[in-house]
Amino acid sequence: xxxxxxxxxxxxxxxxxxxxxxxDMADTHSRExxxxxxxxxxxxxxxxxxxxxxxxxxxxxxxxRLSADVINFAAKGSSVSxxxxxxxxxxxxxxxxxxxxxxRHSASGAPRTLATSGWISAGVVNAxxxxxxxxxxxxxxxxxxxxxxxxxxxxxxxxxxxxxxIVGDVLHSRVARSNVWLLxxxxxxxxxxxxxxxxxxxxxxxxxxxxxxxxxxxxxxxDAGMMLRIQAERMHAAYFPTEREYSRLWGLDAVxxxxxxxxxxxxxxxxxxxxxxxxxxxxxxxxxxxxxxxxNGVSVRMAVLYLLLAGERNDEEGKVK
Amino acid sequence: MTLAERLGxxxxxxxxxxxxxxxxxxxxxxxxxxxxPTRAPKRTEIPxxxxxxxxxxxxxxxxxxxxxxxxxxxxxQSIGRPAxxxxxxxxxxxxxxLPIRPDFVxxxxxxxxxxxVNVRLRELDGxxxxxxxx
Numbered sequence: 001x002x003x004x005x006x007x008x009x010x011x012x013x014x015x016x017x018x019x020x021x022x023x024d025m026a027d028t029h030s031r032e033x034x035x036x037x038x039x040x041x042x043x044x045x046x047x048x049x050x051x052x053x054x055x056x057x058x059x060x061x062x063x064x065r066l067s068a069d070v071i072n073f074a075a076k077g078s079s080v081s082x083x084x085x086x087x088x089x090x091x092x093x094x095x096x097x098x099x100x101x102x103x104r105h106s107a108s109g110a111p112r113t114l115a116t117s118g119w120i121s122a123g124v125v126n127a128x129x130x131x132x133x134x135x136x137x138x139x140x141x142x143x144x145x146x147x148x149x150x151x152x153x154x155x156x157x158x159x160x161x162x163x164x165x166i167v168g169d170v171l172h173s174r175v176a177r178s179n180v181w182l183l184x185x186x187x188x189x190x191x192x193x194x195x196x197x198x199x200x201x202x203x204x205x206x207x208x209x210x211x212x213x214x215x216x217x218x219x220x221x222x223d224a225g226m227m228l229r230i231q232a233e234r235m236h237a238a239y240f241p242t243e244r245e246y247s248r249l250w251g252l253d254a255v256x257x258x259x260x261x262x263x264x265x266x267x268x269x270x271x272x273x274x275x276x277x278x279x280x281x282x283x284x285x286x287x288x289x290x291x292x293x294x295x296n297g298v299s300v301r302m303a304v305l306y307l308l309l310a311g312e313r314n315d316e317e318g319k320v321k
Numbered sequence: 322m323t324l325a326e327r328l329g330x331x332x333x334x335x336x337x338x339x340x341x342x343x344x345x346x347x348x349x350x351x352x353x354x355x356x357x358p359t360r361a362p363k364r365t366e367i368p369x370x371x372x373x374x375x376x377x378x379x380x381x382x383x384x385x386x387x388x389x390x391x392x393x394x395x396x397x398q399s400i401g402r403p404a405x406x407x408x409x410x411x412x413x414x415x416x417x418x419l420p421i422r423p424d425f426v427x428x429x430x431x432x433x434x435x436x437x438v439n440v441r442l443r444e445l446d447g448x449x450x451x452x453x454x455x
Contacts, residue, residue, distance in 0.1 A: 001359070017361065024346070024362040033399035038349045066349075155364070306349075311359030 001307045003115045003124040006133040007181040012158070015185055019143050020155050021303035026296070028065075039068035042099040042309050047089070048127070049075040049105045054270055054294065055127050055137075059102045062301035068309070071098070086110065090119040098122045100309055108132035123308040131172050131234075136304060137269055138178035140297040142186060144289050145224050147296065148265050160187030165217045167250060168228030168277050171198040171239075175269045176228055180206050193217045195250060197239045214250050218259050225260065226267040227252050227278045247276050254281035265289050323444045324411060325380040341368030345379075350392040350399075367400055377403040378425075382440040384410040387421035412451055414438050 001014070028036060044063040046056050056072065063070045073093075086105075093101060100123040103111045108130030115124040128134040145162065146154045164183050170176045170192050183190050184207040191209045192199075203210055211217050218225065230246065240246045247253075257266060257279075266278070266288045274280050283290060329342035348354075348362040379393055390408060397406065409425040414432040430453065432438060437454040441447075 021362060024349075024364065027365060028349070028399075031399050032401055036349045036399070037395065038354065307359055310354045312355060312357060 001123075001304075003111075004135055004304050004308065005112050005115055005124065005126050007135045007138050007178045007185070008133070010135075010182075010185070012185055015139070015142075015182060016156065016158065018139055018300065018303050018307060019146065021306060022139070022143055022296070022299045023155050025065075025302040025306070026299040029295070029299070035065055035067060037067050038306060039063070039066040039309055042068040043071065043097055044068045044100045044102060044305065044309075045071045045073055045093050045096075045098040045122075046127075047073045047093065047101050047103045049103075049110070050128070051076075052104055052128070054297070055104065055134075058294070058297040059125075059127060059136075059301050059305075061298050062305055065298065066302055066305060068099075068305065071096070086114065087117070087119055090114055090117075094120040094122065100125060100305060102127045104128045106130055125304060125308065128174055130174065131177070132174055133178045133181075134174040135178050135182075136297070136301055137175045138182040139304070140293055140300040141175075141179055141226065141267060141269070142182050143296045143300050144267065144293050145183075145188075145265070147292070148289065149223070158186040159183060162188045162224070163191070163220070163222040164188050164224045164226060165191045165193055165222040166226045166228065167193045167214060167217075167252065169198050169230055169239075170194045170203075170228065171200050172231045172234045173228045179226065180208055184208070191217055191220075191222070193250065195240050195246070214252075214256065215259075218256055221261045222264060224265045224267055225252065226269075227272075229269065229271065230273055230277050232273075243276055247279075251275075251277050251279065252282045253279040254285075257282040257285060257287065260287070267293060269293070323442050324382060325378075326444075328378075328380060328409065341370065343367045345393055345396050347389060347392040347396050350395045352388060352392065365396070365400075372397070372401040372403045374402070374404050376405045376407065378407045378409050380409045382411045383438050384408075384413045384421075384423055384426075385416055385438075387417045387419040390421050391419050411440060412438055 028034060046059055048056055060070050102125045103114055104127040109132060110129050111124050111126035126133060126135055142159060145159060146157060150157055166176050166179060180190055191211055193211045193214050196212055199210060252266060264287060266282055268278055268290050270290060272278055272283055274283060325342050329340045333340045343366045346363040346365045348360050407424040410423040411427040413423055413426045413429050416434055432453060439452045441450045443449050
């Protein structure tokens, strides 16, 4: 694998390989020495043009577990705020000898530009671009669903037959987009539940069903319910009348969570707006996988960095022996 | 893994104590990852009681450069601290690149670097045989 830019261009075999390698990475978390020497001498740059805590920390932890050196670059307080272009920033990183660049940017497509422009030779990992995709989040969500369902027998299995409901602000959510592609690629049936004002324009071309009624979707007993964060920073308060109305109609409260089958899980990519899209009772219940998702995120990102950096660099197709 | 699965019960029979068997994947500890296409790791299975303070016998089919064993020792160290580590090898073909020496050898087979030594096992390949290809 040369880059990880999106889920949409991934095939089933590649997706399963990332998830399976992530299983091996997860196994090392229980060892006495958690650090692996695998990427010793490689340099991973976290290039974050947008605020992020958990994704950046997760990539940092993943790179450090594999013994890579990590350089954190936040646009705030850097030369970017002095007007430096993406190209100049990229070339600076190239000159410093970055082997992989983990990039988050508010512009959709920025990671692809970085990967295909010829500015840098490093592998590029998309850590969220605009309203386009957030591939490692979808991979960790799929990993979490698979792990909860199949436990130690997860390796090599896809998600066929499982039903996942994604609830909330689909319009602005790159997490929802990546998940729609990945979950359906792996055979899951995806339903979106969203206020009519937050349905993306091209949704008819997605492999999903769209509902407006959360209770109707939950009554079908889905295997997983994924609550999306209401992105106040992208909203400007025009998409629904009040937060109270939103949480009444589309929020997962204790009563709604109780209607789910016993083995259904409740997911949230974080950070949560408690009381808005998810209530504390639902977020802290045993069926909630919020913290498992964080743990699994490190394993999945270790797998991605391993597949990107460990093998021969001319290994364009990422063939595995 | 297969060789260890065969040896384990035999030693258990002789020693009249149960000898647990596990497997160790060394992919993530190799020093030649960057020289090959990306390898997929395999599962590591460690006996439930762990390896701390125990005698561990590493079992491998062919001993060549010694680099795999170097990686295996590192992998073992990340899992625990055995009292003693021994090395049992089915075929020692020479050409060591590191100061590593087996404690138990099935057969010494002098070989040239260009030759390939293949070990086939009944469980995986249908028959037990060692062949040398040049």
